[in-house]
Amino acid sequence: MIEVADLHKRYAQAKQEAVAGVSFEVAEGEVFGLLGPNGAGKTTTIGTMTTRVRPTSGRVVVDGIDVVADPVAAKLRIAVVPQRPNLDRSLNALENLTFHAAYFGFGRRERNRRAREMLERFGLEGRGDDRVDNYSGGMAQRLIIARALMHDPRVLFLDEPTTGLDPQSRLFLWDQMEALKARGVTLLLTTHDMAEADRLCDRIAIVDHGKVIASDTPRGLRKLLPGAEGLELTLAADADPVDALRTLGGEVESEAAGEGTWKLRAYGEIAPGAAIGAAEAAGARVLDLRRIEGTLEDVFVHMTGRDLR
Numbered sequence: 510m511i512e513v514a515d516l517h518k519r520y521a522q523a524k525q526e527a528v529a530g531v532s533f534e535v536a537e538g539e540v541f542g543l544l545g546p547n548g549a550g551k552t553t554t555i556g557t558m559t560t561r562v563r564p565t566s567g568r569v570v571v572d573g574i575d576v577v578a579d580p581v582a583a584k585l586r587i588a589v590v591p592q593r594p595n596l597d598r599s600l601n602a603l604e605n606l607t608f609h610a611a612y613f614g615f616g617r618r619e620r621n622r623r624a625r626e627m628l629e630r631f632g633l634e635g636r637g638d639d640r641v642d643n644y645s646g647g648m649a650q651r652l653i654i655a656r657a658l659m660h661d662p663r664v665l666f667l668d669e670p671t672t673g674l675d676p677q678s679r680l681f682l683w684d685q686m687e688a689l690k691a692r693g694v695t696l697l698l699t700t701h702d703m704a705e706a707d708r709l710c711d712r713i714a715i716v717d718h719g720k721v722i723a724s725d726t727p728r729g730l731r732k733l734l735p736g737a738e739g740l741e742l743t744l745a746a747d748a749d750p751v752d753a754l755r756t757l758g759g760e761v762e763s764e765a766a767g768e769g770t771w772k773l774r775a776y777g778e779i780a781p782g783a784a785i786g787a788a789e790a791a792g793a794r795v796l797d798l799r800r801i802e803g804t805l806e807d808v809f810v811h812m813t814g815r816d817l818r
């Protein structure tokens with residue numbers, strides 16, 4: 510549904526490229542995440558896919574349409590929730606929705622029907638006549654997403670859609686995104702919330718300094734860090750049972766945890782049953798077993814470093 514190939518963007522007068530050779534593909538119905546530090550080039554990359562930014566070079570195809578060659582056709586198929594709110598402050602909330610639908614060619618009745626349905630769906634019923642200036646930040650964000658959905662886009666681009674939202678609104682938006690995915694809408698989102706990316710995205714590209722530095726499923730990315738996956742066992746035994754767990758194949762660490770007990774960490778993709786079996790075969794008793802799971806945040810910081818951008 511989206512194909513970006515060797516995309517470059519250098520803004521006028523900029524010393525460095527904002528996007529320096531980015532390539533990725535997104536399949537229909539996928540949720541694809543673009544992660545990266547501030548200034549990595551995420552918004553610029555989204556800008557090229559949504560016709561707002563003209564690429565310096567490279568290919569950007571959305572739903573079979575070359576976005577640079579035919580921006581008008583591309584715009585009919587996509588919708589954007591931009592990083593910065595861009596509601597029309599001279600219009601009320603309902604008008605923001607209906608004007609958008611008019612732009613996409615919907616007749617009056619249909620525009621009004623859709624707008625009211627969207628206000629209700631996004632918890633804004635009864636607030637359609639409010640000036641959007643009087644909306645709170647979170648309400649405005651919900652209205653922007655409602656507006657994006659007015660014309661039933663096939664692809665939805667969301668640039669940090671949950672930044673600044675309360676936990677309720679964030680959960681609500683996650684539900685909305687999952688519902689859109691279930692209906693076959695393709696989603697491309699950016700976020701600085703690694704737990705959110707882990708939960709929502711089928712695949713993720715981590716970008717830094719305008720380049721993709723890693724791309725995989727959330728789980729695949731988490732496994733990039735050594736020691737990100739494994740089991741931690743607390744065992745009671747007469748002697749350190751570390752050798753028993755070595756038979757499982759991975760790296761094993763052991764530390765004494767008081768009288769006759771040891772805490773062992775066995776790294777790798779190890780089945781809990783196999784670990785328990787190995788420990789018991791060596792005469793140890795399993796007091797506790799838990800999974801070791803690295804977070805996407807660990808991987809992100811490992812890959813992009815700690816320097817401010």
Ligand SMILES: Nc1ncnc2c1ncn2[C@@H]1O[C@H](COP(=O)(O)OP(=O)(O)OP(=O)(O)O)[C@@H](O)[C@H]1O
Pocket residue numbers: 520521523527545546547548549550551552553554592
């Ligand atoms: N209109 C513009 N003109 C000149 N430079 C720009 C423009 N927009 C972005 N840039 C520069 O391009 C680089 C990438 O910016 P971009 O907004 O794409 O980053 P981002 O990954 O979205 O960051 P953030 O997480 O802070 O939103 C930055 O160095 C930025 O200063």
Ligand SMILES: [Mg+2]
Pocket residue numbers: 551552553592668
């Ligand atoms: Mg941005």
